[in-house]
Amino acid sequence: MAALDTDVVVVGAGPVGLLLAGDLRSGGARVTVLERLTEPTTESRASILHARTMELLHARGLVGRLGPPPDAGPGHFGGIPLDLAEAGDSPYAGQWKAPQTLVETVLADWATGLGAEVRRGHTVTGLTQEPDRVDVLAVAPTGERLRLSAAYVVGCDGEESAVRRLAGFAFPGTGPTRELLRADLRGVDLRDRRFERHPDGVANARRGPDGVTRIMVHAFDRVPGGPKTPSFEEVRAVWAHVTGEDLGGAEPLWLNAFHNARRQAACYRSGRVFLAGDAAHVQLPVGGQALNLGLQDAADLGGRLAARLAGRAGEELLDTYHAVRHPVGSRVLGNIEAQAQLLFGGPEMDGVRTVFRELLGIAAARRHLAAMISGLDGGGPAPTRPGAPAVTGPGTPAMTPPGGTDVHGAPGTNRQHTTHRRNTMGKLTGKTALVTGSSRGIGRATAIRLAREGALVAVHCASNGAAADETVAAIEKEGGRAFPLVAELGVPGDVHELFLKLERELKERTGATTVDILVNNAGVMGGVAPEDLTPEAFDRLFAVNAKAPYFLLQRALRNLPDGGRVINISSGLTRVANPQEVAYAMTKGAIDQLTLHFAKHLGPRGITVNSVGPGITDNGTPVFDDKDAVAAMASFSVFGRVGDTRDVADVVAFLASDDSRWITGSYLDASGGTLLG
Template identity: 45%
Template sequence: MDASVIVAGAGPTGLMLAGELRLAGVDVIVLDRLAERTGESRGLGFTTRTMEVFDQRGLLHRLGDMGTSNAGHFGGLPVDFGVLDSVHQAAKTVPQSDTETMLEGWARELGADIRRGHELVTLHDHGDHVEAEVRGPEDEKIRLTAPYLVGCDGGRSTVRKAVGFDFPGTAATMEMYLADIKGVDLKPRLIGETHPGGMVMSGPLGDRGVTRIIVCERGTPPRRRTEPPSYAEVAAAWQRITGIDISHAEHEWVSAFGDATRLVTEYRRGRVLLAGDAAHIHLPAGGQGMNTGIQDAVNLGWKLAAVLRGTASESLLDSYHSERHAVGERLMMNTKAQGLLFLSGAEVQPLRDVLAELIRYEEVSRHLAGMVSGLEIRYDVGPGSHPLLGLRMPHLELVGERRKTSSTELLHAGRGLLLDLEDNAVLRERAVGWLDRVDLVTAVPHGVPAGSPLSRTSAFLVRPDGHVAWAAPGSHHALPMALERWFGPSRIQQS
């Protein structure tokens, strides 16, 4: 085998997966057909959950100062994301190019083999390994083999097509433009600002003097383009809708996209898996696409590593599909709903007005914000009644035997975490057989608000992706079952 895992695609999803695999000691080759990054930034910023994910791997500081805000929207209707229970706000202005630069640097530092200018042409799943045919620099033909291959190669995924994954959904009904421009003074326009001719959005990207614009002109049929649209097309559409001439602006890059919505029926077929846009495409709404792909990678990486190391059975990979396909379904639902709200005409205004009234209720705002931010995701991790079971572990400040730490910092290594908050010898004894895969930490919580679920908890078992797999008060007899389900058999049993 040339590697344990081949990853097709060096975008945010593929690079995040490469880093996760290397954290777990798994060798990985990442292939990307482009000789260098484009510098384009379709994705912009991070949802609250992705901020937490980067923090639990110690990556946030690599991105420098970020503009964050609790201001959000659902379908163009303002929503206060401050109602969410997180130490982080969403980041609004981090270009995808900066995200890719950061993730590639991290993955390379960990030892990932990233091969740019290498295009996956086709692949074959032989049952016990996958064989990839690759076109290298100067059309060199290369054959690579690995036990597993993951397609992170975008909405037009070669991996998805080669293996024959079903990709049902709805085709695009319209075309929209996106451009980053300089040298023009445009007032900020929130997503959802509608005009008789269509919808426009504009906003500054940090302090670089660059403005991002999105243009959706009603009645514009989708086109299957092989090249990006010209800036002249974008400027002409902007002027038809707003009456403002921006044709003199300097453009950094231009792109077209549609409102197609598709989700694969399975995230895994044999030894081939999909993540990110290769598994799901949808209307950009709330910046969820890139963020969902990054979270796909964090869900998959530790599971794939455990199977490859032999500490868990291959059935653990089935939970990748069951957990992330359900997330994909919610993603399809909410982006289609948002598209109806901000891309439709005056006929939808009564619906917008009713929803705007409902959003004034904190419970409604919390529900919509949780959906878009990723904080509502709850996995089926087994029996139990603890309110945090299956949800992501909130940030918890801790005082340990030697120093202060936090539940977030303790996840930097990408391992499982058993957090003993009451110095419980019985709990520690039950976990002995898994301490080669799970870090056992005894600490005292600090600064927990009264009435919080955290204040009534004596122990947590946290998966490497940050989700709670078991919590006490609860049966200590259930702890070994949870440990075995997510981390494989006890080494004591194995010996």
């Protein structure tokens, strides 16, 4: 092979091209990115990341660089609400808010930090394939013409791809018949609405935390006007036509028109040239699927190219890129077409929409569609380590990435497992949990454990917000989801204030206020001789340890769905005597009665209510730094050690899962055999 300027030329420095460039560099390949624009785009464009994409970014250590992204709410299918958190076993089930500008910035920093060369202002004008290389002609910002030779070229240059055109890829499909106008506006006061149907069209509006309102509008009688950017006056006129509202006085920050053209390259590979992202497929960008599909293309191709260039695989591995990704793209384009019909069809689609809403009342149907949109149904590359080949599809060999674990592509599947996917059964995926007193000790361990199982956890503390933030950070570091919640218990209005904050936070993240799991853990201890306990201290113990859990559960009844879970943290001191904690033990006895009676009351709704009684547990207090004291305490357990907070958290996680569905009204001894005598 003749001397090459680089191993791979990637055309297009959008998110797809940059992710590909980073993966190629991680695999040891030289890569040069050519981008027509002289500066990164400032347009809003796509803003949603789905579960499979988040897993891919997590495997590359990029989720933290994105914020991490906040929960973007439940999602939809063709404008009909659909909670993507029901997608399945993934710590990122749901959808996540990440503007394309941010994604592009993070990926650019990552790829260039790994050594990828990005040349902006370079327009590709020619492409010639030779047996051993591809020659790319481009015009630099100065007008200078240059030639680059590479082993392979990948077109990630969007809908109007120059690479696709110059390499002669067939691009069959259908042209646009419907148009969606979008705009980001400042200085306008519109009520939020989600794909609201009107006699003349469909309108959507959502005000962001920055005060900017994004609108989308489709008029049934409007013919697509081509790829041009609409004027604000056009958008204003169509909005008024559909909704009857005037946008006068608003400041347009971004204007865009999208259409429902549906095209897909007949083949994703032609010799030494490949296509990925919108260069390979054009579709209505509904629900963020276009960006996610493109990023998953790049993640699949990058590993294959890097493996081939490093001599770890033969040329046949590159052919499997089309074999894997083309069917995935075809399926996504099909579900987008179905959504377009549901979204933009007129009255003739009302019957179909009615049936679809009924079908989405069936859990299996919701899970099926949520997994399809999220890429969790086998339609996306596994979250492999950057530099490791995404070896998938029939007939592909198993490979071992440097320093990683074996990555196996099972015949006929596209599901792999690596050390980068969080080790969880995901039994609580799609669930929400409130754990009171979870900034430290057993509560902290419980919050982390529930998040590992996929739950979105409200980390509550009475006043130490910094400690709650630390628990949230620990959860997010593992790829889980949580948010802090500061509200003092045992004071007037405590439950009302807590639920006011809780429901607001849940609404922002999930679009609902459902609390699937309530863990009453918060408590205070006495620690004084019986004759020294004051009425004020006694009242304080009961206010926090008994009264607050009662009214938290009472208030939660409107948020708990049928089949919900309530776990109350009791104490082994309800079974053995310790005069120093007589009042504390009395409050925990009250907790056991709360459990017993509410279990019977809520049984008809399928809600289980149970107590967990920890024994001596190392909660981080100074006494556990004393080896002699620890040895003495350990002697009470038949296991010869003191409890760890995780010992109790695992019991709580069991009671929170469906595995405990036949247990209610019970006291589970989690004392390590302390009470056996």
